[in-house]
Amino acid sequence: MLNQEQIDGFADPGEPAPAQAAPVIAARNVSLTFQTDDGPVHALKDVNLTIGKGEFVSFIGPSGCGKTTLLRAIAALEHPTGGTLTVNGLTPDEARRQLAYGYVFQAAGLYPWRTIEKNIKLPLEIMGFDRAERDRRAEAVLKLVELDGFGGKYPWQLSGGMQQRASIARALAFDADILLMDEPFGALDEIVRDHLNEQLLALWARTEKTICFVTHSIPEAVYLSTKIVVMSPRPGRITDVIDSHLPAERPLDIRDTPEFLEIAHRVREGLRAGHAYED
Amino acid sequence: MTEAAAPVMYGPKSAARWVGRVSGAVLPILTVVAAIIAVWYGAAVGMNRAWTLDQMERRGLEMSAIQIMADAMNQDRPVLPTPHQVFGELWNTTMGEPLMRERRGELQGNPRNLIFHAYHTLAPTLMGFAIGAALGVLLAVGIVHNRAMDMSVMPWAIASQTIPILAIAPIIVVVVSNLPVLNAAVDNGVISEEMKLLIPKALISSYLSFFPVVVGMVAGLRSPRAMDLDLMRTWSASRGQTFWKLRLPASVPFLFTSLKVSIAAALVGTIVAELPTGARFGLGARLLTGSYYGQTIQIWSALFMAAICAAALVVILGAVEKAVLRRMGARP
Numbered sequence: 001m002l003n004q005e006q007i008d009g010f011a012d013p014g015e016p017a018p019a020q021a022a023p024v025i026a027a028r029n030v031s032l033t034f035q036t037d038d039g040p041v042h043a044l045k046d047v048n049l050t051i052g053k054g055e056f057v058s059f060i061g062p063s064g065c066g067k068t069t070l071l072r073a074i075a076a077l078e079h080p081t082g083g084t085l086t087v088n089g090l091t092p093d094e095a096r097r098q099l100a101y102g103y104v105f106q107a108a109g110l111y112p113w114r115t116i117e118k119n120i121k122l123p124l125e126i127m128g129f130d131r132a133e134r135d136r137r138a139e140a141v142l143k144l145v146e147l148d149g150f151g152g153k154y155p156w157q158l159s160g161g162m163q164q165r166a167s168i169a170r171a172l173a174f175d176a177d178i179l180l181m182d183e184p185f186g187a188l189d190e191i192v193r194d195h196l197n198e199q200l201l202a203l204w205a206r207t208e209k210t211i212c213f214v215t216h217s218i219p220e221a222v223y224l225s226t227k228i229v230v231m232s233p234r235p236g237r238i239t240d241v242i243d244s245h246l247p248a249e250r251p252l253d254i255r256d257t258p259e260f261l262e263i264a265h266r267v268r269e270g271l272r273a274g275h276a277y278e279d
Numbered sequence: 280m281t282e283a284a285a286p287v288m289y290g291p292k293s294a295a296r297w298v299g300r301v302s303g304a305v306l307p308i309l310t311v312v313a314a315i316i317a318v319w320y321g322a323a324v325g326m327n328r329a330w331t332l333d334q335m336e337r338r339g340l341e342m343s344a345i346q347i348m349a350d351a352m353n354q355d356r357p358v359l360p361t362p363h364q365v366f367g368e369l370w371n372t373t374m375g376e377p378l379m380r381e382r383r384g385e386l387q388g389n390p391r392n393l394i395f396h397a398y399h400t401l402a403p404t405l406m407g408f409a410i411g412a413a414l415g416v417l418l419a420v421g422i423v424h425n426r427a428m429d430m431s432v433m434p435w436a437i438a439s440q441t442i443p444i445l446a447i448a449p450i451i452v453v454v455v456s457n458l459p460v461l462n463a464a465v466d467n468g469v470i471s472e473e474m475k476l477l478i479p480k481a482l483i484s485s486y487l488s489f490f491p492v493v494v495g496m497v498a499g500l501r502s503p504r505a506m507d508l509d510l511m512r513t514w515s516a517s518r519g520q521t522f523w524k525l526r527l528p529a530s531v532p533f534l535f536t537s538l539k540v541s542i543a544a545a546l547v548g549t550i551v552a553e554l555p556t557g558a559r560f561g562l563g564a565r566l567l568t569g570s571y572y573g574q575t576i577q578i579w580s581a582l583f584m585a586a587i588c589a590a591a592l593v594v595i596l597g598a599v600e601k602a603v604l605r606r607m608g609a610r611p
Contacts, residue, residue, distance in 0.1 A: 077509055096515055103513040105506050113528045113607035122524065123514045154608040174514075 024088060024178060024210045025051040025074055031082035032069055032236075042235030043069040044080070049229065049238060053177070056204055056211045058221035059229045060267060061274070066236020067214045067229075071180050074212065075103050087178070099127065101178035102171025106186045108163035110155040110170075117142065117151030120170045127174055141169040144203060161192040165199070172207070179211045186216065194252055197223055201250055219255055222246075222264045230267055232274025240270035316362050326358040327351040360576045368580040369393065390560060393584050399560040400549050401588060403477045407484025408545040412538060414485065415492025422493070423500040423526070424518065433493075440490050444548060448483050449555045455479040480561075484548035488541040495537025499530025531607065535600035542592045550585060562588075 032044040044066045051057050059067035072078040073085055076092035087095035095101065102123075110119045117138050124134045142148045145165040155163055164184055171179060185193040197220060204211055215221050221228050222244065230240040244263050246254060254260055331350045335342050342350070352361045360368075372393040380389040388395040418436065421428040455461065456479055464470045503525050511521045553563025562585050569578035605611065 075513055077512060096513065103510065105510065107506060109506050109510055115608065126514045126516045126520050156610055
């Protein structure tokens with residue numbers, strides 16, 4: 001199912017790979033309309049976007065701008081009503097069957113009747129990995145999110161931040177190349193969130209995953225991303241795509257540098273241009 | 280000094296706290312029980328007094344108020360038996376009677392023993408509960424997974440519970456006892472005569488007990504959030520995998536809650552099944568003979584036995600629930 005190189009990929013430290021020519025995710029004129037009792041709702045309209053391998057892309061915008069819908073469409077949880085969307089050159093459904101991505105929701109969504117380790121093994125059981133492989137991978141990803149030693153605990157015995165790390169480990173367990181994260185730290189307090197942001201960057205550097213990250217927070221988006229996608233509502237659309245040239249090595253206090261503030265300013269301008277601040 | 284004093288203080292202080300905690304739990308219960316018994320005695324005297332006064336007048340006796348009260352509390356066939364009469368009867372018909380007796384050279388159950396009757400009610404209750412719970416779970420699984428069943432089964436299940444069980448119990452008993460299949464099974468020795476009498480009771484019991492399980496399990500199997508189901512979809516999980524790994528474990532707390540309601544309903548169903556069919560054994564039969572012969576004390580003791588059985592079944596289920604949920608990682 002997966003070759004050894006892929007399996008070992010996340011355990012092997014290295015520099016993040018530069019974006020390659022073949023896009024991992026490509027959206028061309030993607031539209032998505034929900035039919036409701038109050039008439040059609042244009043969740044996405046004419047979205048064009050290309051994401052290369054190893055990029056860290058943040059989607060930012062106010063509620064209703066379609067950022068979560070876009071992520072769900074990439075994950076084949078919603079289906080576009082117009083345009084073409086490809087993941088690894090395949091349709092999102094095909095890509096899912098090839099274990100192309102892991103999904104992390106705002107809530108950790110760990111099963112309370114399973115230990116952390118068993119929770120991480122859940123997708124592996126469903127995908128038919130054998131017992132030895134499940135054990136090996138669960139141990140490896142637990143180490144990756146710095147939860148080694150907590151595998152035997154039940155979710156309620158862990159803090160909110162640790163639970164969310166466990167859910168990231170679960171998404172990484174089957175070694176998908178793409179990590180889709182829908183406001184994963186939105187329910188956590190700012191101190192925990194800072195810490196997890198740092199850890200996520202380190203994890204991204206080590207594993208060379210392509211990460212799509214939905215957030216409400218401008219500093220979070222700027223701190224994490226190589227590319228920031230600014231979106232606006234009614235209809236949901238992309239108003240700006242900002243390439244960030246902050247160095248790969250990012251300590252938390254990079255957020256006080258002029259470069260950082262300049263990018264944050266441009267994000268805010270993009271939001272304003274999309275009327276995000278009006279109601 | 281204070282450091283030395285602390286451990287000395289610890290013993291009696293914690294003992295006092297323990298006593299306080301126990302009395303805090305026991306005292307309210309005892310108060311309620313005492314109040315019930317007081318009201319009960321008062322009501323018994325009030326209701327039974329008329330008969331005592333009537334007898335007194337007929338025989339031309341003179342009795343003091345204390346004597347009248349004492350008589351009202353100890354009649355043979357009181358309108359309302361007193362607590363000591365009911366519990367005395369309960370004691371005499373359980374501990375005071377042998378469980379087995381010899382008859383025509385054979386060792387048989389003793390129908391004067393209330394435990395014997397409780398057994399004859401509990402056996403079909405447990406069988407009916409097992410049938411009802413299994414049926415309830417199966418229907419719930421069907422309702423959750425099949426749109427046609429979702430639309431069609433629930434109204435029928437609700438309608439089934441609006442039919443008075445007392446009205447259809449005799450019909451079920453007559454029809455089931457005359458089923459050729461059952462008669463053939465008895466003739467061929469596949470099931471005993473005793474088993475044949477048990478089956479209609481169990482069916483009526485299951486008729487009452489499947490419903491709470493259907494309602495509880497439909498809610499339980501639908502309890503996973505949209506996010507949990509989306510996560511399953513991102514792993515391309517099949518419906519079977521989603522059922523076994525998500526829906527079923529998520530429904531376990533719901534299952535136990537409905538099982539507790541269901542097992543009490545199963546007991547009621549069995550007793551009702553015994554009433555209109557002239558059953559000779561069982562708590563329902565005991566209630567019936569009691570009312571034939573005006574044995575109010577016997578009726579009340581049978582009622583208490585039924586209550587004790589129901590409470591015991593619910594307590595056992597509660598213990599199983601606790602053990603299962605602990606194994607499933609519930610917060611202790």
